[in-house]
Amino acid sequence: MSKLFVAFLWHMHQPVYKDPISKKYTLPWVRLHSTKSYNDMLSILEGFPDIRQTFNLVPSLMTQIQEYASGEVSDTFYELSQKPASELTPEERVFILQNFFAANWETMVLIYPRYRELLEKRGRRTSAGELGEIQKRFSDDDMRDLQVWSNLTWFGYAARDKDRELQQLFLRRRGFSESEKLLVLEKQRQLIQSLLPRYKAAQDSGQIEICVSPFYHPILPLLCDFESAFEAIPHVKLPREQFKHPEDARAQVASAISYYEHVFGNKPRGMWPSEGSVSPEAAAIVAEAGIQWIATDEEILLNTIKGKGRGEMIYAPYRLQLDGVGLNIVFRDKSLSDLIGFSYSKSQPEISAKDLFGHLRNIHSFLRPTSGENLVSIILDGENPWEYYPDGGRSFLTTLYSLFSQSDAIEVTTIGNYLERFPPKLGLKRIFSGSWISHNFNIWIGRQEDNTAWDMLARTRRHLERQQKNLADLAPEVLEAAWNEIYAAEGSDWFWWYGDDFSSAFDGEFDRLFRSHLMQVHRLLGEDIPAYLNEPIINRGATRPTEQPSGFLSPLIDGLVTHFYEWVAAGSFDVRKSGGAMNISETCISRMYWGFDQEHLFFRLDTSMSPLGPEMSDAKIAINFENEKRRRIELLLPSSSREKALMHIREQTGEETWSEPREGGTIGVKKIIEFSVSFSQLELKTGEEVKFHVTVHKGRIEIERWPRNGYIEFKVPGEDFEASMWFV
Structure with missing residues (x-):
């Protein structure tokens, strides 16, 4: 009896976290995963020379690893880890307390007594508003220990085994010095520097195969044509804007292959299409680019060929023939892959490993392979599952690889090597359009937020195409940079977090980054940012204010707090x-107030620096009203007390056009900013709901928006407003 072949494909990917303006990473996950799963998964193979593995490294991940390795970039979390604890501002301490426990608590926080102690001191259920007071209870030593542990916990077993200094720091537990903290960060950098060269060396040795994905991890079928979503869900609601750009799919595939060749010195044989997403048109594009094989989910095959048993179908490679081009395809065993990704972490690792090995022996007995034509493909995320295993997956993988090494019936191979030895005997003339999640594209299209994002992308892309034709003198490097922003915005991750399917503590930041890529297209073209791109896509509802209005006001509009009341x-x-702010540097606006009498609307803005100072002189503040007829109040601040502040009102006249500014209202700017405008000037009537948010621009760049997501709302008061508030 011949062997059963098993191929693991570990998918490793992170979206682009670099802010297009600051060029700084706003989230730390590339840096932290590099010291854990990216390192562990490669290092553990050193003890098992006969085990072959396939790794999928997405180009947008590799570019970030390379930038960290070169020291060209940093991230907000790193900078606050690096800063001496005694020099942290209250706002920075709040940010650290809010974000430096962002790891799986059961396996990465609570198991370390000091880290757990700091979490309990902060509180497990703490709102952002409470942290300002809580941070006062944390000493500099507490903050320094938290800075260290939030980075130390992300060193996986491979790094700890080989580094005595890291071992000593884990044993130290508390009372870390500033020099020890910097040592932890330096060891991160050194490990990241070694990562891609070690992957290349492992591939050159033949132990691993590295496959690629489209550069920014887009859903290729949706780039080719939104209507590909209809095959799995005929009633799916598509975005208003049409999107049909197979040329973008080709560009994403071509740039991925080129970048891979630059890093590894040869062309990739295989590709994991982002999220296992396939369609006939997308598959043809991949094949035309010279890729030899792709992988996707078993449900794609079961919906392509109906009527046969699952076990007879999924454990073999296929040759897809489309319009004169061919492509080899393997289909993952969904059940076995999900056992590793979602179930085995809850059981004893040795028992879990033996259970998986037992499943494979049963498949071997069922298939009774005679000539090597049977392949079991186990394909899953190679980074996130290990946070849920008590030891990072070490015992599970060690036991599993040991069982494979001792087996004569099962051989673990790479997908490319298997296909080279055993070319497909089965053929396909079509392929079902779908992904590895429920064989459809429902995660990325169809929900209101998803569709809004696609509409923004389509409008921005169409504008870039138009400007490319109209502006003959546009510099090639500017045009290339603008198209790269479009390609970055096509990445699947932004759409993953839109809608109600998935959520994280950083949804607002993902939304901001997506829109920032589209904004950058306009900046590169030397244009103002369209208003629609300044509107957050997520949480477009009302934001709870710190205080609600409780009575009528009659302030003196002079730019001073005239009296307490x-x-x-x-x-x-x-x-x-x-x-709400990922960038916790000092904000222009620190607090805003609003209120009214029966005829007027009043605003007060407190700033972190003098509103008459040089830092604010080029700032343009706007109150943006989101009612059916959109209006905004624009404030132009003076550079000294001798100059006059200006206040203008504009109305939206078209999709992207606004009326000429007209003067209205009263403004006073001294120590604070105060201004008033009548409800009649804004055409607001008693009882009407008013929705607004405040923005700060410098030049064409929006640097602040409050609230960060959504809006603040109130009703235009009537005569009985104060009486009703008194009754309440």
């Missing part, structure tokens, strides 16, 4: 307690 009945929104 002047704004006491106003509504307010405290920016510092909103927990």
Whole structure:
């Protein structure tokens, strides 16, 4: 009896976390996963020379690893880890307390007594608004220990085994010095520097195969044509804007192959299409680019060929023939892959490994392979599952690889090597359009937020195409940079977090980054940012203010707090307690107030620096009203007390056009910013709901938006407003 062949494909991917403006990474996950799963998964193979593995490294991940390795970039979390604990501002301490426990608590926080102690001191269920007071209870030593543990916990077993200094730091537990903290960060950098060269060396030795994905991890079938979504879900609601750009799919595939060749010195044989997403048109594009094989989910095959038993179908490679081009395809065993990804972490690792090995022996007995034509493909995320295993998956993988090494019936191979030895005997003339999640594209298209994002992308792309034709003198490097922003916005990750399927603590930041890529297209073209790109896609509902208005106001609009009770009945929104800013450098606006009498709307803006100072002189502040007829109040601040502040009102006249500014209202700017405008000037009537948010621009760049997501709302008051508030 011949062997059963098993191929593991470990998918490793992170979206592009670099802010297009600051060129700094706003989230740390590439850096942290590099010291854990990316290192562990390669290192563990050193003890098993006969085990072959396939790794999928997405180009957008590799570019970030290379930038970290070169020292060209940093991220907000790294900079706050590096900063001496005694020099942290209250806002920075709040950010650290809010974000430096972002790991799986059961396996990466609670198992370390000091890290657990710091979590308990902060509180397990703490709102952003409470952290301003809580941070006062943390000493500099507490903050330094938290800085260390939030990085130390991400070193996986491979790094710990080989580094005595890391071992000693884990044993130290508390009371870390600043030099020890910097040592942890330096060891991160050194490990990241070694990562891609070690993957290349392992591939050159033949132990692993590295396959690629389209550069920015887009859903290729949706780039080719939205209507590919209809095959799996005929009633799916598509975005309003049409999107049919197979040329973008070709560009994403071609740039991925080129980058792979630059890093590894040869062309990739295989490709994991982002999220296992396939369609006839996408598969043809991949084949035309010279890729020899792709992999996807078993449900794609079961919906392509109906009527046969699952076991007879999925454990063999196929040759897809489309319009004169051919492509080899393997289909993953969904059940076995999901056992590793979602189930085995809850059981004893040795028992789990033996269970998986037992499943494979049963498949061997069922198939009774005679000539090597049977392949079991186990394909899953290679980074996130290991956070849920108590030891990072070490015992599970060690036991499993040991069982394979001792077996004569099962051989673990790479997908490319298997196909080279055993070319497909079975053929396909078509392929079902879908992904590895429920064989459809429902995660990325069809929900309101998904479709809004696609509409924004389509409009921006269409504008770039138009400007490319109209602006003959556009520099080639500017045009290339603008198209790269479009390609980055096509990545699947942004759409993953839109809608109600998945959520994280960083949804707002993913939304901001997506829109930032589209904004950057306009900046590169030297244009103002369209208003629609400044509107967050997620959480477009009302934001709870710090205080609600409780009575009528009658402030003196002079730019000064005339007396204590002047704004006491106003509504307010405290920016510092909103927990919305990933960039925690000092904000222009620190708090905003609003209120009214029966005829007027009043605003007060407190700033972190003098509103008459040089830092604010080039800032343009706007109150943006989101009612059916959109309006905005624009404030132009003076550079000194001798100059006059200006206040203009504009109305939206078209999709992207606004009326000429007209003067209206009263403004005072001294220590604070105060201004008023009548409800009649804004054409607002008693009882009408008003929705607004505040933005700060410098040049064409929006540097602040409050609230970060959604809007603040109130009703235009009637005569009985104060009486109703008193009754409540």
